[in-house]
Amino acid sequence: MLALANAAKGFLPLVIAIGVWQYAGDKESALFPPPATWWPAIADLIAADTFFPALNATLSLIGLSLAAASLVGFVLGLVIGTLPGFRHWTSLVLEYLRALPPPVIIPLAVLLLGYTMTMKVSVIAFAAFWPVMLNTIAGVSQIHNLTFDVARSLRMTWFETLSKVVLPATIPSLLLGIRIALPQSVVVTLVVEMFTGESGIGSLMIAAQRNFNAAEVFGLLAVMGLFGYGLTAAFSGLERAILRRWPLSASAS
Amino acid sequence: MKLSPLLRGIGGLLVFVLAWEFLIQSGMIRFQYLPPPSAIAIAFNELIATPTMYAEMMHTIGAALGSWVIAAMIGIVLGAALGLSKSLRTYTMTSIEVLRPLPPVALIPVALLMFGFSLKTELFVIAIPAIWPILVGTMGGVLSTSTRLREVARSLKLHRSEILFKILIPAAAPSVLVGCRLSMSLSLVLAIVVEMIGNPEGLGYAVVREAQALNPNLMFAYIILIGLLGVLFNHFLVVASKILLPGEFRRPNSLMGR
Numbered sequence: 001m002l003a004l005a006n007a008a009k010g011f012l013p014l015v016i017a018i019g020v021w022q023y024a025g026d027k028e029s030a031l032f033p034p035p036a037t038w039w040p041a042i043a044d045l046i047a048a049d050t051f052f053p054a055l056n057a058t059l060s061l062i063g064l065s066l067a068a069a070s071l072v073g074f075v076l077g078l079v080i081g082t083l084p085g086f087r088h089w090t091s092l093v094l095e096y097l098r099a100l101p102p103p104v105i106i107p108l109a110v111l112l113l114g115y116t117m118t119m120k121v122s123v124i125a126f127a128a129f130w131p132v133m134l135n136t137i138a139g140v141s142q143i144h145n146l147t148f149d150v151a152r153s154l155r156m157t158w159f160e161t162l163s164k165v166v167l168p169a170t171i172p173s174l175l176l177g178i179r180i181a182l183p184q185s186v187v188v189t190l191v192v193e194m195f196t197g198e199s200g201i202g203s204l205m206i207a208a209q210r211n212f213n214a215a216e217v218f219g220l221l222a223v224m225g226l227f228g229y230g231l232t233a234a235f236s237g238l239e240r241a242i243l244r245r246w247p248l249s250a251s252a253s
Numbered sequence: 254m255k256l257s258p259l260l261r262g263i264g265g266l267l268v269f270v271l272a273w274e275f276l277i278q279s280g281m282i283r284f285q286y287l288p289p290p291s292a293i294a295i296a297f298n299e300l301i302a303t304p305t306m307y308a309e310m311m312h313t314i315g316a317a318l319g320s321w322v323i324a325a326m327i328g329i330v331l332g333a334a335l336g337l338s339k340s341l342r343t344y345t346m347t348s349i350e351v352l353r354p355l356p357p358v359a360l361i362p363v364a365l366l367m368f369g370f371s372l373k374t375e376l377f378v379i380a381i382p383a384i385w386p387i388l389v390g391t392m393g394g395v396l397s398t399s400t401r402l403r404e405v406a407r408s409l410k411l412h413r414s415e416i417l418f419k420i421l422i423p424a425a426a427p428s429v430l431v432g433c434r435l436s437m438s439l440s441l442v443l444a445i446v447v448e449m450i451g452n453p454e455g456l457g458y459a460v461v462r463e464a465q466a467l468n469p470n471l472m473f474a475y476i477i478l479i480g481l482l483g484v485l486f487n488h489f490l491v492v493a494s495k496i497l498l499p500g501e502f503r504r505p506n507s508l509m510g511r
């Protein structure tokens with residue numbers, strides 16, 4: 001109860017800022033429309049049947065890309081984590097690709113793949129798979145050597161070791177990686193949508209800005225804020241629910 | 254024969270480039286706009302002889318570093334204040350937790366609306382998201398200063414300023430630096446993004462421009478350049494942290510190590 005009251009107190013600066021903006025701000029301002037005008041702008045978008053399709057497009061793009069990134073990142077992470085030789089051979093290529101800001105490959109992807117779903121998913125997944133892969137590698141390297149010795153004395157094959165020893169022990173790291181990848185995939189999804197201007201909340205924002213519809217821009221900004229907060233909170237809840245049932249905590253080995 | 258990890262890394266890079274060259278030259282994969290590495294290398298050589306490229310590069314680096322400095326000043330001051338005062342934390346943390354997950358790029362349309370195509374747009378969009386890692390790092394660093402250190406300070410009857418300079422700053426410095434490092438790499442990425450979507454200047458715009466001119470060789474040359482800049486930034490930050498706080502850092506998440 002106390003925690004809830006404290007959390008409510010923490011809203012104070014935000015509430016004051018919005019209140020001051022609403023009551024002291026210029027009602028007709030072209031650049032800083034007061035918060036009360038934001039909702040009507042969004043309501044207009046909903047009435048024009050553009051808001052929910054856009055939200056849906058953005059959400060499904062994030063979901064699809066994050067799923068692809070998690071799969072690729074986890075598999076690559078397991079391979080690189082369990083085969084040190086492979087890790088050395090790929091180190092420079094991966095180190096370089098990781099330093100590349102992911103959005104610069106959007107123009108390249110557009111040239112190669114056109115304005116397609118494949119293009120969007122590959123760009124976003126390229127940005128989001130790094131934290132998954134790196135955390136999986138870290139998860140593998142945290143497994144105690146003794147565990148591998150046990151596997152060897154049981155004459156497990158590489159594949160058995162992977163599926164029975166490594167896989168269960170690295171799931172918590174995988175989840176941590178996905179949690180870090182989630183906000184990154186939201187960002188790159190918005191960049192892709194703004195860049196292509198085809199569909200999604202990102203393209204709505206850029207269109208609103210080009211039409212100098214400030215109320216709509218701020219309304220969509222608020223929507224994206226809620227969206228980011230909601231996604232992060234939802235995934236943290238999911239992660240906790242999975243880990244509560246997990247026999248091995250990330251550190252126990 | 255055992256090769257050292259670095260040599261294997263170089264070997265891997267060579268294999269990657271040669272495979273790419275071979276796949277294109279032999280016609281096994283065919284994209285209209287995917288040039289072989291040899292053509293990109295020629296374009297890259299021409300690019301580094303072009304004076305305008307240096308102006309574009311300085312613009313991007315300037316926007317990234319300028320915003321980073323602004324973000325660091327705001328983040329360290331706010332983070333230290335939040336770390337020191339419990340009531341300030343009570344009355345602001347929820348607002349910060351709500352604002353922090355806002356996707357940085359969502360600020361681009363707002364900034365364009367306010368500042369148009371200008372450097373201010375870039376500074377606004379880069380600096381605000383870059384504050385968070387520094388703020389959180391500084392606050393965490395101050396908060397995690399062990400109570401034993403504070404007790405020592407009290408029993409030595411240290412003056413407030415002495416506590417600040419001899420206890421709090423040295424104890425918080427590592428996590429402040431981690432925050433600064435995170436936000437510096439973020440700044441470079443955001444600078445490129447704003448230049449691609451918002452302000453048409455610098456390296457980010459150059460990539461888009463060459464792509465739209467259907468000039469893939471030069472576009473790749475710019476992408477390679479931006480990647481090298483990213484590697485340089487990372488390397489600089491790792492070296493700087495090692496010099497500033499020797500022994501404090503092992504390189505986390507590195508693919509090179511071990």
